[in-house]
Amino acid sequence: MDRLVVSAASILRLAPHIVFRFDETRQRWIMMAPERLMLPDEQAVEILQLMDGQTGVGTIIDTLAARYSQAPRELIARDVTAMLQDLADKGVLADGVTD
Amino acid sequence: MASRIEPPLALLAEVTHRCPLRCPYCSNPIELDRASHELPEQEWRRVLTQAAALGVLQVHFSGGEPMVRRDLAALIGEASRCGLYSNLITSGTLGGERELQTFAAAGLKHVQLSFQDSTSNGGDRIAGLPRAHEKKIAFAKAVRAVGLPLTLNVVVHRQNVAGLAEMIEMAVALQARRIEIAHVQYYGWALANRGALLPTREQLDAATGLVETTRERLKGVLTIDYVVPDYYAVRPKSCMNGWGRQFLNVTPAGKVVPCHAAQTIADLVVPSVRDGSLADIWYHSEAFNRFRGTGWMPEPCRSCDRREIDWGGCRCQAFLLAGDASRADPVCSLSPDHSIIETARQEAQSLSHAFAYRHYG
Numbered sequence: 001m002d003r004l005v006v007s008a009a010s011i012l013r014l015a016p017h018i019v020f021r022f023d024e025t026r027q028r029w030i031m032m033a034p035e036r037l038m039l040p041d042e043q044a045v046e047i048l049q050l051m052d053g054q055t056g057v058g059t060i061i062d063t064l065a066a067r068y069s070q071a072p073r074e075l076i077a078r079d080v081t082a083m084l085q086d087l088a089d090k091g092v093l094a095d096g097v098t099d
Numbered sequence: 100m101a102s103r104i105e106p107p108l109a110l111l112a113e114v115t116h117r118c119p120l121r122c123p124y125c126s127n128p129i130e131l132d133r134a135s136h137e138l139p140e141q142e143w144r145r146v147l148t149q150a151a152a153l154g155v156l157q158v159h160f161s162g163g164e165p166m167v168r169r170d171l172a173a174l175i176g177e178a179s180r181c182g183l184y185s186n187l188i189t190s191g192t193l194g195g196e197r198e199l200q201t202f203a204a205a206g207l208k209h210v211q212l213s214f215q216d217s218t219s220n221g222g223d224r225i226a227g228l229p230r231a232h233e234k235k236i237a238f239a240k241a242v243r244a245v246g247l248p249l250t251l252n253v254v255v256h257r258q259n260v261a262g263l264a265e266m267i268e269m270a271v272a273l274q275a276r277r278i279e280i281a282h283v284q285y286y287g288w289a290l291a292n293r294g295a296l297l298p299t300r301e302q303l304d305a306a307t308g309l310v311e312t313t314r315e316r317l318k319g320v321l322t323i324d325y326v327v328p329d330y331y332a333v334r335p336k337s338c339m340n341g342w343g344r345q346f347l348n349v350t351p352a353g354k355v356v357p358c359h360a361a362q363t364i365a366d367l368v369v370p371s372v373r374d375g376s377l378a379d380i381w382y383h384s385e386a387f388n389r390f391r392g393t394g395w396m397p398e399p400c401r402s403c404d405r406r407e408i409d410w411g412g413c414r415c416q417a418f419l420l421a422g423d424a425s426r427a428d429p430v431c432s433l434s435p436d437h438s439i440i441e442t443a444r445q446e447a448q449s450l451s452h453a454f455a456y457r458h459y460g
Contacts, residue, residue, distance in 0.1 A: 003319030034209035
């Protein structure tokens with residue numbers, strides 16, 4: 001298996017067996033992976049909610065840039081790509097097109 | 100108790116102690132629960148429902164070998180209905196693709212499969228079961244064939260750690276995304292066999308170095324989780340991330356404990372799912388409150404600036420080695436009982452390979 005490298009052209013979705021849901025007990029979004037619980041922060045939750053297996057990373061960045069017009073698009077692009085690469089390296093993301 | 104008690108994150112459901120393997124470091128207690136004492140399916144269903152209501156997010160079906168139970172698929176199904184994320188911890192020596200299909204259909208999310216070595220000879224000898232290794236290889240392929248994610252779990256010690264590189268390569272070849280490399284922790288069966296299992300300092304350093312370089316090389320391909328033997332640490336492990344903070348374990352007979360070894364603490368009054376709800380036990384039982392937080396701590400823990408990092412280390416280890424579960428974990432170099440650990444390290448220089456397999460008493 002090769003490493004999944006994230007770029008603006010990537011189309012991503014959650015890997016099978018990853019559960020991203022709202023936890024009523026703790027009143028927050030959680031992400032569960034094999035033997036791992038992740039507590040995504042507000043920004044990560046927003047990005048994950050935009051990730052549907054069809055929308056490209058570039059489009060997600062555009063959406064966020066429009067939502068937060070005070071931040072430079074370049075900075076948003078860097079943060080979003082880094083966060084998604086980190087999740088990809090943890091095995092949380094899969095290629096939206098090929099799988 | 101200063102701070103609020105948080106709900107638990109994970110439940111280890113030890114549905115049975117029965118197992119075809121006889122590993123000399125088995126984490127089950129020396130006093131194994133017999134099949135006739137196991138909770139029936141209906142009671143396990145109730146435990147799962149109560150766990151989810153209490154805030155548990157993940158359930159690990161373990162044992163013994165959980166696949167000896169014919170109702171395992173039904174229990175996985177119940178866990179899924181409750182919204183629990185379920186994980187199967189198995190030796191992979193019973194069943195294969197047909198059972199795994201049933202589990203996947205019931206909502207199983209992940210399989211953790213144990214290996215005892217990188218070779219058949221070594222693996223079968225340590226497991227005490229002929230053809231165990233070959234069955235595990237076939238089982239790993241079946242896990243991937245049904246599309247479930249796979250973690251390999253390898254317990255390492257003096258007698259197999261030299262093959263660590265091959266074990267990691269085996270994980271990649273079997274398409275595991277994760278490998279858990281855990282040095283033996285010395286409780287119960289493993290403590291009795293410590294003289295034959297504890298690695299030398301040189302072996303440990305070589306293994307740790309290998310893990311570090313391989314982790315970098317396999318980034319994004321294979322995640323390596325690594326548990327070091329605390330006998331060589333300066334400070335204790337944060338055992339279970341603290342007593343009664345995140346984790347609870349239900350034994351085959353329905354005892355509820357803060358960790359799988361807690362029954363070794365002789366004077367601990369262990370509650371049962373038959374006595375009250377999991378919520379009652381989690382929040383109000385003497386067993387779960389006894390070592391919660393920092394109020395119970397003696398010196399040197401009480402004034403230590405790491406008291407909320409390692410939570411005083413392991414209570415079972417304090418009991419087993421120092422004879423008192425409320426003393427500092429002897430692996431800590433600040434513990435007054437630390438010489439016990441130094442002696443054990445010296446013993447690791449011996450050449451003894453003789454160990455006793457686990458067995459029913």
